[in-house]
Amino acid sequence: MSALPMLDDEPPLLVVEGLTVAYGNRVGCRDVGFELWPGEVLGIVGESGSGKTSLLNALSAKIEPAAGTIHYRLRDGTMADLFGLSEAVRRQLLRTDWGVVHQNPRDGLRLTVSAGANVGERLMAVGARHYGEIRGSALDWLGKVEIDRDRIDDRPSSFSGGMQQRLQIARNLVTNPRLVFMDEPTGGLDVSVQARLLDLIRGLVADLGLSAIIVTHDLAVARLLAHRLMVMRGGEVVESGLTDQVLDDPQHPYTQLLVSSILQV
């Protein structure tokens, strides 16, 4: 019998090693490492204070880590040290190759301009200069996230929470990013609205071959969306692996506690 072979040798999209985030003396997360491949969804679950948001903020280059490295594979194939890049290149990545879906859609939208402008902004930021085409793309994306196309000129402040969240997703996906970060994407939404949003995310990830890192405290969301799961507690990763394996055969005491605490409908 041959030794354990790689099933394919596609290189990973993101390689994280020894990542530590600290706020002065307070540690956000410590020594986190993982790899992420194209088309994969990684779920990060944990309760409040677990360090999952610190981790997400470091991964999305919002804050600089105290230790460790994040390497991202650029479109030309080279592996770049994220914090070795210039700020200009990092911001460019955030506008084109990456998406960030915030827990509160108000943090990820421009509330004072129309839905169409929100979706079109990233296109304009990378040089799109044809109004008709920009509007066409915006209409297209509103359709994909199931927002009534008539609302294209309405401001997001007039949208429901679920619509705002879907608009945020459209705004991020319009430049065909390869990696999307989501922070509690269904937080605060009604259950039926959550279902619709999850269905949308699931479909988009599959259709577009996106990689995604989704932070959530909701294990059901993790089960539905993530291929792999990392369980965090007190700033550390206590368990990680295949999503259904971690949830159905949890090894770590904390994971077992989490899983057994979910109320059944």
Added chain:
Amino acid sequence: MAPVLDIRGLAKSFTLHNQGGVTLPVLAAVDLAIQAGECVALHGRSGTGKSTLLRTLYGNYRVGSGEVWVRHGAVQIDLGRASPRQVIELRRSTIGYVSQFLHVIPRVAALDIVAEPMRARGLSVAAAHERAAALLSRLNVPERLWHLAPATFSGGEQQRINIARGFAVDYPILLLDEPTASLDGDNRASVIGLIDEVLARGTAIVGIFHDGEVRERVASRLYDMNEAKAAA
């Protein structure tokens, strides 16, 4: 001929840390080699670890100790040491699993649930839906249910959707957990028909069949779960 699935000394136990650290040994030492075209029926009373074994073979449960060699194309993979990515790849193309209960996703229609494994293999929406429709028809799921999400279906209807999904793609290894449990005579016959066809194509099946009649019809041999415990 090398086996398609070669289980050697597989042991598995569960440690419940939040209940005083009690350890439940479920599988002691499973040794089982399965060839293409074979159907092995796991035999034993409740609590002997039949479902646990199936789930372990799917990667849903972690291997405790021992080896589970899976033939994946031209190579052999030890499931216990496979990375999550490798397990996902195995599930996509080599190992299929029909669990006892359908995992219902809100808003996803029956037809799409059945189509999903085909879409994962690159089939077009149209082709996947066509084959899904054929399978559902064969299992007597009425067309009016195809575009509805199965959350409100009966147990038997849900099970038939689950089965259709399991048989949608040609897997070299198929794991079946009580495939006929909630089904009446006609539907049982349909499922037996499906099993016969895939066996003829060389699929290796590991299954749990409580129904004696079904077991008689499809199993080429039995594996007694008590053997696993006795060996410990």
Added chain:
Amino acid sequence: MTQTLAGYNFAYLDEQTKRMIRRAILKAVAIPGYQVPFGSREMPLPYGWGTGGIQVTASIIGRADVLKVIDQGADDTTNAISIRRFFAKTAGVATTEHTADATIIQTRHRVPETPLRAGQIMVYQVPIPEPLRWLEPRETETRTMHALTEYGAMHVRFYEDIAHYGRIATTYDYPVIVNDRYLMRPSPIPKFDNPKLDMSPALQLFGAGREKRIYAVPPFTKVKSLDFQDHPFAIESWDEACHLCGSTTSFLDEVLTDDQGGRMFVCSDTDYCRTRTS
């Protein structure tokens, strides 16, 4: 030379302040369109009345200069007269209403119709220098956007206009890209005047007193107004000609002549109009 006010330095500001402002101006000229912070002084008129323009003029004016001051194109409005008198009193320089005779032209909200020539300096009074302020209130963030040339959001504003009004609704203080690099506000001049900034033989200086910024467009610099490919930049036009001089190519003001809706259109640039009728 006329007698200047006793107790004040030439052109009101002390020499150190003028030096500081000149350094800012040099920097601004070296980086066309870039907003240079400067130590804006207390002036004998409130913010919002042209203190930035006055400080720029005060720093560059010399005894041999000839100063013209216009406000919305006219030499004879209250503000224009006040500022011209201010420099007459504090610097004793010659003043004029003829564009062609001036060496320095300080302006609020218009560029003269008479083409400028090399050697002339335009000084614009600027209320809000930052073109992205409507979009981003944080100064730290707008500075970063300028540094990284992140100007896509400016087009968002125009997109909104077209979506709501069918056309770009900005008609004054219309943003431009200077020297293919910096996004700049040309001060509240009508968009009609934007083309005059492009490749002008004159030096153009912009002063914002309240916001404490100076910027510049050196002579013969490219100044391009923002637009969309399918909604190109276009200037205003009138169906009428100037009632006084007959011009069909200058910027016209609408003047109401009675309470029955009677009106006439006259050149906003008083000197230009007068030159044509004399």
